[in-house]
Amino acid sequence: MGQIQPRDGKTFFILGSIGSMLMSIASIFMVIYGFYMVFFGSVPFMYILAIVSSIVFVVGVCFEGLGHYGFYRTYGAPMGIVGYIFSILILIYLFICTILPTVQPTVYGDYMWFYTYYTPAIIFYVGGLVLLGIMEIMFGMTLIFLRNETGMPELCLANGIILITTGSFIASYYGSIIGFVLLFIGGVINTVIFLRARV
DSSP, rough: OOOOOOHHHHHHHHHHHHHHHHHHHHHHHHHHHHHHHHHOOOOOHHHHHHHHHHHHEEEEEHHHHHHHHHHHHOOOOOOHHHHHHHHHHHHHHHHHHHHHTTTSSSEEEEEEHHHHOOOOHHHHHHHHHHHHHHHHHHHHHHHHHHTTTHHHHHHOOOOOOOOHHOOOHHHSSTTTTHHHHHHHHHHHHHHHHHHHHHO
């Protein structure tokens, strides 16, 4: 196998930075939706917000996975390809989670998110949170393992810890809102790491 040119990794890093930013933006809207549902109930606008933010999040996962594939292409790190493959599996799962709400958008004449009132869908949704949490933990571990290769050891170590904490909260379900808040912070830092990573 020939030596990989730096430009290959840089392209994937740029895509990863876009994905991280999209996930950060979507996570904030998910937090807003979660708080609104808890304190005010559901309205048609919030239902639409949930669907749009879910779609943006799915696209973000796709691009960030490519960014981690860039880690593999540039540094030869196995964790990069593992994170990429896992992000594809998450992508498929989250895509199904995004489609589910359109199956039954109304309950008692009002708009409701499908997951909220249907037990099988709630189980499916919780499973998605667990897998998403595991993915963030893997992404955090990748940053820690590659902190020297990126040329930003302190920043990668700090964000690796943030992402591992993020994944733990998201996977716990009850702490998922805290996890999505941390995901916004981690996503912003991840954007910087992808853009400034050494190639």
